[in-house]
Amino acid sequence: xxxxxxxxxxxxxxxxxxxxxxxxxxxxxxxxxxxxxxxxxxxxxxxxxxxxxxxxxxxxxxxxxxxxxxxxxxxxxxxxxxxxxxx
Amino acid sequence: xxxxxxxxxxxxxxxxxxxxxxxxxxxxxxxxxxxxxxxxxxxxxxxxxxxxxxxxxxxxxxxxxxxxxxxxxxxxxxxxxxxxxxxxxxxxxxxxxxxxxxxxxxxxxxxxxxxxxxxxxxxxxxxxxxxxx
Numbered sequence: 504x505x506x507x508x509x510x511x512x513x514x515x516x517x518x519x520x521x522x523x524x525x526x527x528x529x530x531x532x533x534x535x536x537x538x539x540x541x542x543x544x545x546x547x548x549x550x551x552x553x554x555x556x557x558x559x560x561x562x563x564x565x566x567x568x569x570x571x572x573x574x575x576x577x578x579x580x581x582x583x584x585x586x587x588x589x590x
Numbered sequence: 591x592x593x594x595x596x597x598x599x600x601x602x603x604x605x606x607x608x609x610x611x612x613x614x615x616x617x618x619x620x621x622x623x624x625x626x627x628x629x630x631x632x633x634x635x636x637x638x639x640x641x642x643x644x645x646x647x648x649x650x651x652x653x654x655x656x657x658x659x660x661x662x663x664x665x666x667x668x669x670x671x672x673x674x675x676x677x678x679x680x681x682x683x684x685x686x687x688x689x690x691x692x693x694x695x696x697x698x699x700x701x702x703x704x705x706x707x708x709x710x711x712x713x714x715x716x717x718x719x720x721x722x723x
Contacts, residue, residue: 566662568662571659572660
C-alpha cells in the first residue's frame with residue numbers, strides 16, 4: 504500500500520471519528536497513537552465507528568478483531584483496516 | 591482481599607442508540623443484539639430505542655463485571671434473557687461463556703432501568719470463592 508493510500512485511510516478514519524466518535528477533544532489535535540478512550544470515546548461510539556469503517560471500506564471486522572485495543576487509537580484502526588483490505 | 595462478587599455498571603443515552611439505529615439500521619441491530627432481544631425491543635416501536643439502550647448498558651456492565659475489556663467481544667454472546675414475569679437475567683454464549691467459566695465466574699445478576707433519555711444497568715458476577723483461590 505502506497506504512502507498516499509495509507510494517508511487517505513488515515514484521513515477517512517479521522518473523518519469518521521469526527522462524525523461518530525463524540526470525543527471530548529478536537530480530532531485534529533489527536534496524534535496517531537493518542538488514546539481515544541482517554542479522549543472520551545465510549546464503547547457505544549466505538550461500535551458506531553466500527554460500523555462506519557465497515558461501510559466506508561466495504562470490509563467486515565471479524566470477532567477476533569473486536570477488541571478494545573483495535574479501536575483505541577487512529578494508528579490501531581489504520582492497521583486493522585489495512586489488514587482487512589484485500590491485497 | 592479478593593471480593594466474592596464483581597460489579598459492573600453502565601449508562602447509555604437512549605437518543606444515541608436511536609441515532610445508531612437511524613444511521614446503521616439493521617447492521618447495528620444484528621451486530622449487537624440477539625434475535626430475542628431484537629424481537630422484544632421491536633415489539634413496541636415507541637420503546638425500541640430505550641429497550642435496546644438498557645440492553646446495551648447490560649452488555650457493557652457485564653463486560654465490566656467480568657473484567658473482559660481486553661478480550662475480543664462478540665456482543666451477541668452477551669444476552670439479556672427476559673422471563674414472562676418480566677424478570678431479566680444475563681446469559682453468556684460461545685467463547686465468552688467459556689472464558690467466564692474458566693475465570694471462575696458462576697452466576698450473573700442484572701438490574702436495568704431507564705428514565706427519560708438515559709438507560710442504565712448494573713451486573714453482579716459471582717467470582718471465584720475464597721476457598722477456590
